[in-house]
Amino acid sequence: MRPFSYSRARTLGDAAQLTHDDTALAIAGGTNLLDLMKLQVETPETLADISRIGFGGIEDTDDGGLSIGALASNTETAVHPRVRSDYPVLARAILAGATQQLRNKATTGGNLCQRTRCFYFTNIDQPCNKREPGSGCGAIDGIAKLHAVLGTSDQCIATYPGDMAVALSALDAQVEIAKSGGDTRTVPVRDFHCLPGDTPWRENVLEEGELITAVTLPAPVGGTQIYRKVRERSSYAFALVSVAAVVEIEDGKFTRADLAFGGLAHKPWQDPRIGEALMGKVPSDDLFDKAADILLEDARGFGENDFKIPLARRTLHAVLQNATEAAA
């Protein structure tokens, strides 16, 4: 671990100022960052502790939605009565991730910004374009079982590892961002993370000096909410494939089908065409296959992770069948 200076921000302004520098990083729960610092994957000169600047609340919004503070812990969010009753897919996604101890420390903002668990990214003695631009990608032709099959580039095939953001994407939540000058902006979760392209080091749209202050959920919708996470062991493992679904079926036909996928790409994967294909249709195996065809149209495996393509199809099938049964 390299020496670093530690500063404690008292206000959002402090925090923005302290992190307005590419050698500084914000730290809240630290559940990912501290690991990466020990491995020297992250080597900030300054850590700005933002855990005392507020923004930890979970509050109703005027339009009936819910605002989850950037510093609310994952545990607080998952057990919040409104999250459990109105956005159960979110509670389930959070509880499907990490461990209780980690969720107690992890925060909303930190969770969104967590880094990939690609083996080559976390080993500084291996090539990784994300960690060291231009050094190559160790995972392509390497051990790539956990890696992406959608939206990859020849620079990077890493996945976004989180669960929470997959549910937030299905719920069409918005990320509230404060800029250092005091301005704010709002970005849909669906647009928050980036695909690797030629800039795999750029994982989300946050600019220097910007901080997440909250995630806002729209007013709740009805229907069935499902978070399905497929993994090798039953806890404390990242998703091979996950599906977050907010689905309504009325009169035997889909009237809502908001789906997002984890474990497949560098970001929570969302494709509006899938919902469109389902809307107004009667659930059937054929229909589910059509939805999977759209999802996997451009999927490409890298050998070890080829299985994710049929697995994603089967998992989507299971989720849509579960939703259909729940509506019956």
Next chain:
Amino acid sequence: MTVHFKQDTPDDSNRLDGMKQGVLGKSIRRVEGMAKVTGTAPYSAEYPIADCAEGVLVTSTITRGKVVSIDKDAVLSMPGVLAVIDDPAMTTRAAQGTADEAPQQEPGTVCYWGQPIALVVAETFEQARDAAKHLPINYREDPSAPLDPQAVEAEEQEDETVRQGDLDHAMATAAHSVDVTYTTKGHASAAMEPHASIAQWDGDKLTVYASLQMLNYNISELADALGMEEENVRLVSRFVGGGFGSKLGVSEDVVAAAIASKEVGRPVRVVMSRQQVFQCVMRRSETTQHLRLAADENGKLIGFGHHALVSNLPGETFAEPVLQSSHFLYGGENRDLMLEVARIHRMTAGSVRAPGEAVGMPALEGAMDVLAEKAGIDPVELRLKNIPEEDPEEGLPFSSHKLAECLRQGADAFGWDSGPRSPRHTCEGEWWVGTGMASAARVHNIAEAKSRVTLKADGSAVVETDMTDIGTGTYTILAQLAGEMLGLEPAQVLVELGDTKNPRGPGSGGSWGAASIGSAVYIACKAVREELGQRLGVGETELELKDGKAASGESLVSLLDGNDLSREGHYEPGDIKDDFTASGFGAFFAQVRVNRFTGETRVDRMLGAFGFGRVLNHKTARSQCLGGITWSIGVALTEALEFDPRDGHLVNCDLAEYHVPVHRDVPDLEVVLVEERDPAASPIQAKGIGELGMCGGAAAIANAIYNACGARIFDYPMTPDRVLAAMPD
């Protein structure tokens, strides 16, 4: 006074059963448990040694070659850095278990990616770690570093080869035959406590607090590495946070700490990072196993073939002993067994929990399930039919043999349905549900051991040995054993372990600890009893001791008359080893569910029935079995070391990505202890337990996967991708 006993003949007297205290075998909590859970039991890195500097190992980033130069100056100017050590006496691998001599040295010669090549010493751990990451090293790479065990010519381990009769002919003419190839991936010990040492010199005397399993061997390994006399070395390892084989031999941190401490003139602590523990201690070799079983129309084996390919670094003597129990578990007069080692440049392969049977039994017992199906015989019945009367290769009698009882009692307790079996009989929602079973076998190992037992003038007792307790319950069972013999409650017996100032024990490994050191304690206690008997005018065999008194009413305190009474017991296995085949046996039963969409497998319930001689403590014995079964779940479903195909480095080198089972993966486990006395296994009629609990269990799960969903899989672990690929539509 030392009493030496070498067991050359079976002992049916079962003396321990005639003792009066009634504490042996009882379910007693581990005596050190409270200290451990309250954080007051010191592990090796935790000794409060003043003025201790911190060392961090630097490891290679090439696979094979030479270190041309190390630019020490580049980091010596960094804050707090005291020294960069690249002494040729440093070790590049851990010693193999029971090596008794220094492991491979010369850190300048690189044989695998991640090999230790230097140590940076600094005032703080963080400074040492940063400097270690910054140390510039120039290598001359040797591009010829084979990494794929299938791509090199393997070396036959000739002493493992058995050819009897004509297996090819038996296969060709058998009513039922099975010819299948299984693979298993590498495994890590993944002990909670990382390898860690603190070395301290006092003149030419060296003390190292280290996390080790076998101090009796480690002291000579360390002394040999340093060119020292053993009497100038002391190792302390009072508490060990799990070893599972990874701490059998002296590890790189121990030697490096000792050398560094001498150089900087201060105590030095070296703690391996989790990644280093994974990447430079020991791996279990991956295996490829070709099984051939030939049976007559009744399912009786007439032919048995087991060929295995494993790997290790060039020059390493260890070859995963895959065939160990295959040699005697089942009959079949036409036999063909062979073990081969591929020399490749992945990290050192060595002992990981139950070396051999941990992977050999899952393959063999998977093949037996295929045979049961082909022959239309219940899998339990098939095993019962094929238990040999004597060792089918050596012709030796078994010292004791509880496989049949374990199969029957296990099947009863599990509620095994011996009716016709066909896959996909039960679907609950999305889940196929099925059952499977397998035999368990693990060779009985035993070793020379010494221990001193002292009856103190106040009527309490002390047991001293350098034996370790790696979490298995050694402290507790020795207190029970000595208490039983001397008529004391276990709380009145202080057990002092893990310090080479004490008599040499056997070390913990190969499940031999309890039987070996227990025998030494038994012999010492018998000698103490003889002396007490003489004072009372009765023979040792007539002497009855209970609650600190003899049956005649005289107390131990009065018999001791203000003096301590001390005897050292020295146990040697003796010629009896050559007269019997000795093994623990058992049976596993599992019910699993397999998701028909995702191929995820979850174990619903699992039962193991085991016979391993005398049970010294039902609680710790059962706990050992629970741990073993849990390992089985990992072998069956999740555990796999992944090596980069280009440089051979271990990729998934932490507990997040090397998937040992978590609590939620481990369901209701049931253990049936089939008590027995093995007269030839040890003077206390006990055999090893710990490893037996995982030897075959993975096959019970694999066979249950097939019974549940019809996916016959020949590759462990059976992760969802593999299940889906094999699952019929």
